[in-house]
Amino acid sequence: MAKVEKRRALNEETLRDFLREMLLIRRFEEKVEERFRAGELPGFLHVAIGQEAVAVGVCQAMEDGDTFASTHRAHGHTLARGTSPNALMAELYGKIEGCSHGYGGSMHLYDVERGNYGANAVIGGGLPAVTGAGLAYKLRDEPRVALAFFGDGTTNIGTFHESLNLAQLWKTKTVFVCENNHWAESTPGWQHSPVWDDMSKRALAFDMRSIKVDGQDVEAVYEAAHEALEFARSGEGPVFLDVETYRMHGHYIGDPQVYRSKEDRQRAADHDPITRLRDRLGLADEEFDSFDAQAHEIVDAALEFAQNGTDPQPEDALKNVYA
Amino acid sequence: MPEITYREAVRDALAGAMRKDEDVFIMGEDIAEMGGSMGVTQGLLDEFGPERVRNTPISEMAIVGAGIGAAMAGMRPVVEIMYEDFLTLSLEQIVNQAAKHRYMSGGQIKVPLTIRTQGGAGWSPGAQHAQQLEAWLVHIPGLKVAYPSTAEDVRGLLWTSIYDDNPVIFFEHRLLYPVKGDVPDELEPIPLGKARTIREGTDVTVIAIGPLVHRSIEAAERAAEEGISVEVIDPRTLQPLDEAALVESVKKTNRVVVAHEAVTRMGFGAEVAAVLQYQAFDYLDAPIERVGARFAPLAFAPVMEQFVVPDADDVLAAIRRTVGK
Secondary structure, eight states: OOOSSOOOOOOHHHHHHHHHHHHHHHHHHHHHHHHHHTTOOOSOOOOOTTOHHHHHHHHHHOOTTOEEEEOSSOHHHHHHTTOOHHHHHHHHTTOTTSTTTTSSOTTSOOBGGGTEEEEOSSTTTTHHHHHHHHHHHHHTTOSOOEEEEEEGGGGGSHHHHHHHHHHHHHTOSEEEEEEEOSEETTEEHHHHOTTTTOTHHHHHHTTOEEEEEETTOHHHHHHHHHHHHHHHHTTSOOEEEEEEOOOOSOSSTTOOOTTSOHHHHHHHHTTOHHHHHHHHHTOOHHHHHHHHHHHHHHHHHHHHHHHTOOOOOGGGGGTTSOO | OOEEEHHHHHHHHHHHHHHHOTTEEEEETTOSSSOOTTSTTTTHHHHHOTTTEEEOOSOHHHHHHHHHHHHHTTOEEEEEESSGGGHHHHHIIIIIIITTHHHHTTSOOOOOOEEEEEEOSSSOOOTTSOOOOHHHHHTSTTOEEEOOOSHHHHHHHHHHHHHSSSOEEEEEEGGGTTOEEEOOSSOOOOOTTOOEEEEOOSSEEEEEOTHHHHHHHHHHHHHHHTTOOEEEEEOSEEESOOHHHHHHHHHHHOOEEEEEEEESTTSHHHHHHHHHHHHSGGGOOSOOEEEEEOSSOOOSSHHHHHHHSOOHHHHHHHHHHHTTO
């Protein structure tokens, strides 16, 4: 695999910004768990606690104009791409001020202005669309890339195979980001895929370039994502980003995880990407605590904003069916 | 007025839109060199090249889904699903994605995608190559559904579908491709949601779609010989549906037959009957008659296929029942 350009070194100030962003996502999702358990939030909610470095590393590597499709586990991607915590929290509360104006909810977060073309509640549902968007960018000769986040469970569904095949065949400007957290809901990787511990083999089947990266290392994710995005942007073809990560919590909020051993949960906790980045930066408690306090403040403000948001009128349900 | 085939009319609309607009392109299985399984896209590769006339792998989910993505990115793709039976393979993308992106995003997204497909009995293709599934798609909010029956309508409606900002499922019928019809010199767009009265009459209204329009015209001519005056209306688009035109006709004739090639049960005719009994209840002088396929998959043997699928005789029999003959 040829490198398209030298690694972009990140300075410590940038990494501190990444840490702040990851902390914001963590605290945001913890608050979501709390408010869900308090009975305040309707719907199905899935947090990506443990996977923050993937969201931040990939989204920070994206350029203005790049677009993406996400999954049912989309809070982190959405925040990391710049949607305001207020708009996101308001969406989870079903308010007009929400990023999907109350029509979507946690599993259907959109923010077109920031390139978010939708979190998808159907596994693999967004993969054909990023292939088509990547084709459109190529046909129009636009320096843009369409990117999809998805999990290891997605690698078993038809849209995954059809999309990777088509993308590679047509050399679309697309990046496929596989967040391999080794769980498809409650089913462990070894029970759902013969290549669960090396998803790059899936890309190999389509002759697609792949990059393997440690998803708990935000610096590495950023560099790999940057490389993948620039390769796709150049029109040379799509890239499969094989990201190894850990889901520290259950499939959904409230999931008792009866299927998961204590050891496995501990292993995930031992790979906390926030701890890792903090250690990498050698942050003193004081600095870390001040970052954390800022994250809490932003989340508290978002909660207040959302709780005081505007409910849609019931008959608004009949709007936006057609353009 | 020139006379062209239904097939040429589809091609004319595609070529016209592609000439006018770089954002229009087509993709599907075998549509390039081969010109599609029905020859509809013949010649388009030569004129527009392989970037805009794209052969795809046999991947119905990706064909539709890539169309969705290109549409969301601002283009106006037209994708072809070779046989409408294969729509079943792409339904996830049509039903969960194309139909719902605008809604789920609270109005942020447009999906100006046209999905052309064709089907129908008549060639003994058997149970997996001849179904009529239009009713499935009408049931999904967010989709528009067109099913034109003449050269003029297919040309004008396809143009409008391409330029509509919503996903449109565009049904064509295999037996109609060689049927000729007059068309205007210049392509005239036809709005979605506007029915066409094909034949005026006073005793019975036949509301028919697709090939049943032609079979109903034949039935109406034979009914006229028996002194029954039959009006034939083609809704042309099933969603949106021109309810007002149908209701108005029924208020005049007081009797209704709805006719399509799809299976009668839960077919589009069931919805039309429900609309009419509610909006024109006091005007109805007879039960609404439904004509459609019998409740069986399509058999291979021609005699069995013909038995299952409705023809002009079936429409005529239904007309006679409504007037008590």
